[in-house]
Amino acid sequence: MRPLTLLERLGNDKDKDKDKKKRSERKITNPLDHINLPDDVQMPGQSPETVSGNQNYSQIQQQKKNETRIEASAFAGRHSNISQNDSIQQLKLAIHRRIVDEMTPQEEKLLLQGESAREQIKNVISAYSSREISESSQILTRGERLQLVDDICNELLGLGPLEPLLKDESVTEIMVNGPKDIFIEQNGNLELTDIRFYDETHLMNIIERILHPIGRRVDESSPLVDARLADGSRVNIIIPPLSLVGPAVTIRKFSKNALSMNDLIKFGTLNENMVKFLEACIKARLNILVSGGTGSGKTTTLNALSSFIPEDERIITIEDAAELRLQQKHVVSLESRPANLEGSGEITIRDLVRNALRMRPNRIIVGEVRSGEALDMLQAMNTGHDGSLTTAHANTPRDSLSRLETMVLMTGMDMPVKAIRTQISSAIDLILQQSRIRDGSRKITHITEVQGMEGETIILQDLFKYVQDYIDDNGKSIGHFEATRLQPNFMDKFHMNGVELPVSLFR
Numbered sequence: 001m002r003p004l005t006l007l008e009r010l011g012n013d014k015d016k017d018k019d020k021k022k023r024s025e026r027k028i029t030n031p032l033d034h035i036n037l038p039d040d041v042q043m044p045g046q047s048p049e050t051v052s053g054n055q056n057y058s059q060i061q062q063q064k065k066n067e068t069r070i071e072a073s074a075f076a077g078r079h080s081n082i083s084q085n086d087s088i089q090q091l092k093l094a095i096h097r098r099i100v101d102e103m104t105p106q107e108e109k110l111l112l113q114g115e116s117a118r119e120q121i122k123n124v125i126s127a128y129s130s131r132e133i134s135e136s137s138q139i140l141t142r143g144e145r146l147q148l149v150d151d152i153c154n155e156l157l158g159l160g161p162l163e164p165l166l167k168d169e170s171v172t173e174i175m176v177n178g179p180k181d182i183f184i185e186q187n188g189n190l191e192l193t194d195i196r197f198y199d200e201t202h203l204m205n206i207i208e209r210i211l212h213p214i215g216r217r218v219d220e221s222s223p224l225v226d227a228r229l230a231d232g233s234r235v236n237i238i239i240p241p242l243s244l245v246g247p248a249v250t251i252r253k254f255s256k257n258a259l260s261m262n263d264l265i266k267f268g269t270l271n272e273n274m275v276k277f278l279e280a281c282i283k284a285r286l287n288i289l290v291s292g293g294t295g296s297g298k299t300t301t302l303n304a305l306s307s308f309i310p311e312d313e314r315i316i317t318i319e320d321a322a323e324l325r326l327q328q329k330h331v332v333s334l335e336s337r338p339a340n341l342e343g344s345g346e347i348t349i350r351d352l353v354r355n356a357l358r359m360r361p362n363r364i365i366v367g368e369v370r371s372g373e374a375l376d377m378l379q380a381m382n383t384g385h386d387g388s389l390t391t392a393h394a395n396t397p398r399d400s401l402s403r404l405e406t407m408v409l410m411t412g413m414d415m416p417v418k419a420i421r422t423q424i425s426s427a428i429d430l431i432l433q434q435s436r437i438r439d440g441s442r443k444i445t446h447i448t449e450v451q452g453m454e455g456e457t458i459i460l461q462d463l464f465k466y467v468q469d470y471i472d473d474n475g476k477s478i479g480h481f482e483a484t485r486l487q488p489n490f491m492d493k494f495h496m497n498g499v500e501l502p503v504s505l506f507r
């Protein structure tokens, strides 16, 4: 699908009616389109002959522009709870409208270049802003002026109010609950921001801008969608009538630098002994399940673990939206695909796991198991594809086993529970339980060995765990990691694979 040109976004095509039709078909609108202008306001491209009276054309133009500005201001005024100062908001809309009205052909050309000419476009916006500011005799600080120009530029080129949050590297997650409540996760903590969309239409425009370049759409007939931004960030969008708070957007930002095991040690997610142990487990080709709640850091840990896979192995990664970033050269990354609008063409994680088995893998890494693929994954682990890694959503190691059991049952296989548990216990060697604890930090709370079956029960044995001593005055969890002093039953696998592991690690 062709990306929208800037002029189309601005709605400044000469053939306004045609463009309007085109835009409404695409459901993409000028950021200001939802400001309803009075019927008699003449828009650029309208014929001057339609205006009657004694005034000359330029006088009428000027008058109409003033009306437009008043209307734009009235719009901003109606939204009195817009976070920034109201008068700046009015000014922003007036400048925006002025650019649409007065743009020269050269400027049009420049604007058409879009993101690649951002700096020059900023200069143009800056010039229009200066004129508008001096005419409106508003006094703005230098900082406010720069912010104003940036905001308008973001409205025209980027994702509007979301743009500064996307640029801020300390923001790791953005959660939009309708146009007025935008939360972020920063330094592990959830916070409500004072950023707002004008209204639902404005938010929907930005959503369309996220989806249009990747050829996806969201509307009443398909009101939820998973997508990825150009920078790799993961986005989920769900709109009314399914969402009762208005359109909801959740963005898991793609951090430029994936966290390494050393970073995780620095953040206090685990300690050095645990890392040494995990490195040995990966080299000894143990099958590992990373279990944790949503946003607990499962994918991050999986990625860090994968760095211990030797260079000479062929790795196949399978994900819904590719988030893993492996350092090795010999990696084939596969991504599942949702059904198209006609409901066909879906390729599931399960299809990909089955296909991966025919691709001569040394290791299979599945980003997350959620349903039937768990069965294929367990079978693969039990039939020579050891050293495989995956994650699952669960709150304790024991819980992760029940989750796997449920996932296997979801395939519709008529298998006795004991047989499923036997499969699970012989496939999975180790469970890493990760949690996001109350202070926002992430901890590997358990490294647990899956020992085997006793009757109908799978036997689990903790090897390392996080012990919280107390919560300090700032609400921070103070604790330590400790080894349970038990050696795993799979010590022989280390010897078999030539991996040295000092037993002192377990003391």
Ligand SMILES: Nc1ncnc2c1ncn2[C@@H]1O[C@H](COP(=O)(O)OP(=O)(O)OP(=O)(O)O)[C@@H](O)[C@H]1O
Residues within 6 Å of the ligand: 172, 173, 188, 252, 253, 255, 259, 264, 267, 269, 292, 293, 294, 295, 296, 297, 298, 299, 300, 301, 441, 442, 443
């Ligand atoms: N050990 C850590 N310490 C601090 N922050 C972390 C840690 N691991 C991950 N994060 C941050 O937490 C967020 C979620 O991480 P990640 O995507 O790995 O979680 P997840 O459990 O896979 O989430 P989901 O269930 O949504 O797939 C990211 O923004 C990431 O930067």
Ligand SMILES: [Mg+2]
Residues within 6 Å of the ligand: 298, 299, 300, 368
């Ligand atoms: Mg994940």
